[in-house]
Amino acid sequence: MNNTQKMLQAIINGQSTFRQEVLSKIDKLDKKITGVEERLGDKIDSVEKNLTKRIDKLGRQLAYLEDDTPTREEFDKLENRVNKIEHKTVSV
Numbered sequence: 001m002n003n004t005q006k007m008l009q010a011i012i013n014g015q016s017t018f019r020q021e022v023l024s025k026i027d028k029l030d031k032k033i034t035g036v037e038e039r040l041g042d043k044i045d046s047v048e049k050n051l052t053k054r055i056d057k058l059g060r061q062l063a064y065l066e067d068d069t070p071t072r073e074e075f076d077k078l079e080n081r082v083n084k085i086e087h088k089t090v091s092v
Contacts, residue, residue, distance in 0.1 A: 070078065
């Protein structure tokens with residue numbers, strides 16, 4: 001083997017070693033990212049469940065509040081009753 005071939009072989013060996021190191025680091029990063037994805041997925045699911053529970057609770061509270069409010073007709077009848085009571089107290 002002459003000097004040129006030895007230099008080329010050394011360059012190729014160096015590139016091969018560099019490639020293997022880079023691939024191993026990429027594999028490590030991929031494993032880390034996969035772990036982070038799983039943890040984030042779990043956290044997002046739990047946040048979504050909590051928000052859904054809160055929205056459901058607020059919806060129920062709003063529905064109950066709406067059920068408790070008098071309708072327009074009930075409010076008008078109440079106003080008539082109050083007026084009658086006022087007239088009775090004034091006349092007494």
